[in-house]
Amino acid sequence: MAETEARLRRYLEDELETCQNEDLQKRLAELDDLESVLDGGTAGTDVATFSALGDETRYRLVRLLVASDDELCVCEITPLVDVSDSAVSHALSTLTDAGLVTKRKDGRWRKYRATKRATALLTVLDGSR
Template sequence: MSETADRLRRYLEDELEECRSEDLRRRLAELDDLEAVLDDGVVADDVRTLSALGDGTRYRLVRLLVEASGELCVCEITPLVEVSDSAVSHALSTLAEAGLVEKRKDGRWRKYRATDRAKALLTVLDGSR
């Protein structure tokens, strides 16, 4: 159940007012998948993913992990960006919550790897520029 979908339903049921075209009403009414993609859970999930990547530091970290095409530990990543190791740790944690990287314990180290979702997003960005 989504607030926006609710608004959409009311919109479709309302009287036709100035400026709101009948054409739009018809088009939106035909979209039975619109409510699905406007579901609050789906929206929140995508927004978490996008805003996680929408930061310079985190973007660079993901870029490095994707290009390295393999696992890297924090101590390998830190010298490649211009922030403290604490900031890198915070950033990787945010990225993990967003499903953009995966963590693995390996003795004294924590190895990070980019997920398919991260790779797909960067690929699309590269392709549409």
């Protein structure tokens, strides 16, 4: 920690032209507050979400479900993405685990819908283009 503080003091001296102990302590406190955004649980969940979207088939499935006005069954989705039923089911399972899709059993059918989180992520992506 002493080396870190010494390096930070040198940086602040370059930036401020002079660095008092109060300046160093203030900056250390600001950095401690900033560190809270690196919460391990949140980061892990977010990385899993982005990882789920990192596959083209899963991304296309989320796109379809967000665009759909209603739930879709695997038998409705498969012809649209041109992959096997089992690949679609596996991808939907991954998306469900990531919180991007919900599933509901209706008799012998499973129906899928995009979550608000999926919709929000795609809205941000669309808005950033």
